[in-house]
Amino acid sequence: GEDVEQSLFLSVREGDSSVINCTYTDSSSTYLYWYKQEPGAGLQLLTYIFSNMDMKQDQRLTVLLNKKDKHLSLRIADTQTGDSAIYFCAEREDSSASKIIFGSGTRLSIRP
């Protein structure tokens, strides 16, 4: 079955880059997502990538996809205190699939 794995914690210094990694098992996944959860709130879509892409950049965010290794990463440049949150990797099989499977989330903390 589908499985998405992430490390639980990451601590970075303010101004440095953060890299959050994720591995997934379903080779047929066509949509991969990064959601952000701020304290006391629900999850919000941060960015997504289709499986026919290797990279997607959106301002400070860079998503890299290695389909061969089933590895997804999210890089946040110039990390700020407002980036403190839990980041969830998620996969969806295809456009007809209804389920989105989430990883356990990586808690990003920023130190001064």
Add this chain to the structure above:
Amino acid sequence: DAGVIQSPRHEVTEMGQEVTLRCKPISGHDYLFWYRQTMMRGLELLIYFNNNVPIDDSGMPEDRFSAKMPNASFSTLKIQPSEPRDSAVYFCASRKSGSNTGELFFGEGSRLTVL
């Protein structure tokens, strides 16, 4: 739009009591999902509905859990009887079929504590 609305935001109850969590999806969204978040297990999909019909309830932990969607604008998740291990944050999310990204819109969650 008001977004996905969940109630209550916090619930504290005693073991054995019935708990009912409520969700109002975004108007026009035809998919509704219930997730549970715990430190140990992360974010688990419990059940989801399409056009008010339950499609996949394989994530529901046991018979103590039940979910209904009597109409397009309301869903409930019920736990009876509740146990301390049910303590978690329960999220409702909705989305619209045909969405290009398949983005899920989450409510703010209901934090349940069972003593």
